[in-house]
Amino acid sequence: MHKSNHQPHVGGAIVDTVSSALLNQHLIDPEICIRCNTCEATCPVAAITHDSRNYVVDASKCNFCMACVPPCPTGSIDNWRSMPASQPYTLEEQLSWDELPAELSAEQLAEAGVASDAANVEVLAAVPSTHVATSDGEAPFNSAQYNASLPPWSAAHAYTNLYGAKAAEKFVTATVVGNVRVTEVGREYDTHHLMLDFGSMPFPVLEGQSIGIIPPGVDENGKPHYARQYSIASPRNGERPGYNNISLTIKRVLEDHQGRPVRGVASNYICDLKVGDKVQVIGPFGTSFLMPNHPRSNIVMICTGTGSAPMRAMTEWRRRLRASGKFEGGKLMLFFGARTKEELPYFGPLQNLPKDFIDINFAFSRTIGQPKRYVQDLMRERAVDLVELLKSPDTHFYVCGLKSMEEGVVLALRDIAKQGNLEWESLGMNLKQTGRLHLETY
Incomplete structure (x- = not known):
């Protein structure tokens, strides 16, 4: 697993009043993030961004408004590290992580000019804001x-995160018991209704929750594919009532949002599944x-x-x-x-x-x-x-x-x-x- 080699830059550096301040830096845990985009869509100051793998927080933009924390289905967004205010983790560092780095020790913070006595440290935090004003002074409409x-x-009470990176069981194996196309055959818009059975493994769900499916294989960097999130399309007592099963609605992705050809890793894998195939599932997710x-x-x-x-x-x-x-x-x-x-x-x-x-x-x-x-x-x-x-x-x-x-x-x-x-x-x-x-x- 790739960990950060970030070290406070001390040596011959001059420590000023800003570098001696402490920043409670907002970070996203890549191990349990399901890349659902909720945090980026919710952030009112565009502090959150992502690449093909990780979601990250820009320390220069984050104002600690906490708007992104409650909607996160996994809790991956609610992570913080004490850092020298002048030397936060960069976006490049965060994008390279497979797991969060350990907290810096008091000695490491002291080397960077941050006092080990918390009572004597200035903690930097921005004033919370819910919008950014436009050039004419009016705030844009913020639906989020x-x-x-x-x-x-x-x-009803929702159970969450029963299976996943930091749960006792890393995933649960489900069996495909049905895969039916639910859009007109012969059209380019190919959507499937997938039915999964969990056998005797507990997987309680409610309407409005979601799961993650882990595609097999590795990505272009040789790393295992991360889970893709899908909303559950069946009611709480199963697609087939009285059985431990759920259904999903999956669109085969053959182009990106700009219309460029692309073959979605998870969607094509799922749409091509046959009855009897086994699938690795994490979750369930969602409490609101x-x-x-x-x-x-x-x-x-x-x-x-x-x-x-x-x-x-x-x-x-x-x-x-x-x-x-x-x-x-x-x-x-x-x-x-x-x-x-x-x-x-x-x-x-x-x-x-x-x-x-x-x-x-x-x-x-x-x-x-x-x-x-x-x-x-x-x-x-x-x-x-x-x-x-x-x-x-x-x-x-x-x-x-x-x-x-x-x-x-x-x-x-x-x-x-x-x-x-x-x-x-x-x-x-x-x-x-x-x-x-x-x-x-x-």
């Missing part, structure tokens, strides 16, 4: 500030993107593409409760976007759900001969209904999909609230504080 880090009050359980709860789900996975899980759990006669009341509303209906996973099954059970709204942005429509456009068309739901303390909003959709969706909620004479800032903060607005974008 409304993202709840707490689950709904009635959510959980559905409410109280009967009055309304759920508004807004998603694109494979962001439909947690929405499918929530919908199926509600459907099973309804069929058993154990759940009455509470509305389900879905806004689902894709380029075309042929590229939308689960299109057929969704069409068969009863209209009095779920209110479904489809947005297609690439239908030939039709104007582009996005989920936020449909939300505005349904403003009258959404205003009433916004007024109810029993309504919960879940957003999942590409990062590019997040701002438009939250802006639509803000505008709809204003149309209904609701004060958005207080409402938005209330949605966050009561665990009722959850944003999971990537």
